Structure formats: C-alpha cells, structure tokens
Amino acid sequence: MASLESLWKSGREGTLSPLEQLRAWALFTVQKEDGGEEAVNYAAIAARVTKVGGGEPTREAIRQHIERVEKDPDWYPGKNYRKRSGPQAVLHGKKRKQVAKSAMDLKKEGAEPTYPAIAARCPAAVANPATKKPVDKKQVYSVLKTACYDRSPEEPWVCEPVYTRRFLPDDLLDLRLRWAQRLLDAGYTAGWFYRHVVWVDLCHTIIPGDEKKALAQTYARKAKNRWHSQDAKEYNRNLSAPKHALSQCSFKDEKVWWGFAMFRGKTHVEVFGDDFPGENPEGAALFGEKLPGIIAMRAPRSSKQKPRVLFSDRGKGFYAPNGYITHKWSAALTEGPH
Numbered sequence: 382m383a384s385l386e387s388l389w390k391s392g393r394e395g396t397l398s399p400l401e402q403l404r405a406w407a408l409f410t411v412q413k414e415d416g417g418e419e420a421v422n423y424a425a426i427a428a429r430v431t432k433v434g435g436g437e438p439t440r441e442a443i444r445q446h447i448e449r450v451e452k453d454p455d456w457y458p459g460k461n462y463r464k465r466s467g468p469q470a471v472l473h474g475k476k477r478k479q480v481a482k483s484a485m486d487l488k489k490e491g492a493e494p495t496y497p498a499i500a501a502r503c504p505a506a507v508a509n510p511a512t513k514k515p516v517d518k519k520q521v522y523s524v525l526k527t528a529c530y531d532r533s534p535e536e537p538w539v540c541e542p543v544y545t546r547r548f549l550p551d552d553l554l555d556l557r558l559r560w561a562q563r564l565l566d567a568g569y570t571a572g573w574f575y576r577h578v579v580w581v582d583l584c585h586t587i588i589p590g591d592e593k594k595a596l597a598q599t600y601a602r603k604a605k606n607r608w609h610s611q612d613a614k615e616y617n618r619n620l621s622a623p624k625h626a627l628s629q630c631s632f633k634d635e636k637v638w639w640g641f642a643m644f645r646g647k648t649h650v651e652v653f654g655d656d657f658p659g660e661n662p663e664g665a666a667l668f669g670e671k672l673p674g675i676i677a678m679r680a681p682r683s684s685k686q687k688p689r690v691l692f693s694d695r696g697k698g699f700y701a702p703n704g705y706i707t708h709k710w711s712a713a714l715t716e717g718p719h
Contacts, residue, residue, distance in 0.1 A: 590633025665698030671712025
C-alpha cells in the first residue's frame with residue numbers, strides 16, 4: 382500500500398494534491414473568518430499553493446475548488462469529481478492486485494515478468510469477462526507501471542535500460558570516428574553502400590536444453606530494458622545479465638550455426654548442418670561458396686549489376702589476428718563474382 386505521505390502529496394499532474402487542496406481551503410477559511418466574504422482573495426490563495434509538477438493554479442481554479450468544497454458536505458481532501466468516461470477497466474480490484482503480485486513473484490523467482498509469463502501465471506486475472514480472452518498487454522503493463530515495485534510502492538516499476546558493466550575505451554571511440562570520417566572524405570554515400578555492398582557475418586544460436594538455461598537466455602536478451610524501480614537499479618536482479626548464456630553451449634544445449642547476407646534492403650539467412658566446422662577459415666569458406674547463389678537469388682532480376690563488395694567484421698573465420706584475410710576465405714571469394 383502507498384505510504385500516507387504519498388497519498389497526501391501525489392496526484393494528477395497539473396492539479397492540486399490533497400495536501401494543497403486542504404491548504405487552499407484553510408487559507409480561505411482564515412480570510413473569511415477575519416474579514417468576511419469581501420476579504421477573500423482567491424489570487425492570494427493561488428500564490429500560496431503549488432500544483433503537482435510545479436506552478437501555481439489560476440485564481441479561477443481556486444474559486445471553483447472552494448465553491449465545490451463549500452457545496453459538498455461530504456468533501457474530503459483528494460475527492461475525485463471527474464466523471465469517468467467509457468467502460469470500467471478490466472484489471473481493477475482483485476484482478477489488478479493478482480496481476481501485480483504475479484509479476485513481482487516472477488521477478489523474485491528470477492524470471493522476467495513478461496506479458497506471456499504473467500498471463501500463464503494468473504490466467505483468470507488477465508481474462509476479459511466479456512470475451513473470455515486475455516486482455517491486451519498494454520493493460521497488463523499499465524499495472525506494472527503503477528502497482529509493482531522492488532522496495533517501496535512510492536517507486537513503481539519503469540521499463541528502461543538497466544545498468545551494464547561494459548564500456549567502450551576512448552581509444553576505440555577515436556579510431557571508429559576517424560575511420561567513419563575517412564569514408565565520408567572519400568566520397569562514399571549511403572546510395573553507394575546500398576548498391577554495391579553485401580554485409581555478411583557468421584553467427585550461431587544456442588538452443589537451451591533445460592528451463593534454467595532458457596531463463597538465463599531470457600535475461601541476457603532483456604539486458605537493454607527491464608522492469609525495475611528507480612531506487613533499485615543497483616539490485617543484482619536488476620543489472621544487465623551476462624551474455625555467455627547466448628554464446629556458450631552447455632551439456633544439454635544444441636548449437637546451430639548460420640550466416641547472414643544483407644544487401645539492397647534484403648536479408649538472407651543460411652542455416653548450416655551439424656557438420657559445419659564453426660567460426661574458422663573452413664566455416665567461412667563454406668559460407669563464401671554459397672554467397673554467389675544467395676546474391677543471385679535475392680538480387681532483383683532487373684538489376685544489371687549485382688553487388689560485388691563484401692563487408693564483414695574481423696571474425697576468426699574471415700581475418701587472421703595480424704589483420705590479413707584468411708587464405709580459405711579469400712580463395713572462396715575469388716571463385717565467386719566478388
């Protein structure tokens with residue numbers, strides 16, 4: 382439950398919090414008792430109170446507020462006079478509490494509170510009584526933003542980038558900047574790269590062999606954005622997950638190698654068999670042998686000139702540690718139209 386301080390001082394941005402509403406009514410009462418109705422100065426009252434988010438209300442807003450309070454014998458600070466439009470939200474009351482509890486329980490157990498995970502944990506709570514189907518994920522995420530927290534209800538979850546333990550050294554930043562500047566100075570344009578360059582790389586995917594590994598991969602993929610409270614960013618479970626779960630193969634896991642080629646707005650993925658040698662010159666050579674067919678298949682038939690420039694990183698299959706292209710990768714490309 383929200384703290385007493387939060388209930389008194391919070392509210393919709395641009396309005397008066399319950400505490401400021403009470404302050405305005407108290408100032409009005411003092412002015413009225415000291416000098417009667419003629420002594421009431423709504424502008425002076427407005428200058429003594431502050432809206433949620435900052436700023437002073439207008440004189441007319443204070444007058445309407447006082448008039449409403451004077452006419453309502455059941456008034457209390459924070460009473461909502463706004464008329465609700467549209468149907469009542471499905472996730473309210475017990476349903477809302479159950480969704481919030483399920484999401485926080487998932488996180489405490491080490492799982493990521495995603496929409497599918499929450500729906501599986503509490504299917505009855507997320508079901509729309511009218512359609513018997515789960516509500517839209519936006520409604521679930523709205524509960525996460527307002528009712529879920531790590532330490533304090535006053536710090537509800539946000540979904541934003543989490544802290545990482547990695548950085549790029551300044552010398553590498555400088556090298557990348559100079560390299561990019563050389564390309565620009567040489568006159569290479571975006572159109573030239575689009576017409577002439579094929580971007581290639583060798584990759585692999587680890588298919589998890591058990592639930593523990595699948596969970597570790599989920600955390601690794603969610604390293605950029607994760608549900609957490611602002612005051613709990615340093616919590617271990619809120620930090621960036623290690624990437625090795627996506628690259629290292631355990632006993633029960635299966636590693637699948639694949640290569641991709643991107644050019645002229647298209648992406649081709651070539652999946653290799655179990656006998657693929659991996660990220661080495663032999664594997665790169667096998668990939669290179671397939672590239673002419675890939676380019677011929679994906680390039681528009683109307684193209685008079687196919688792209689002939691390959692761009693890769695300095696992976697072990699493409700380049701040796703000394704920076705020179707590997708012989709097998711070079712030989713495979715020499716036989717093609719590159």
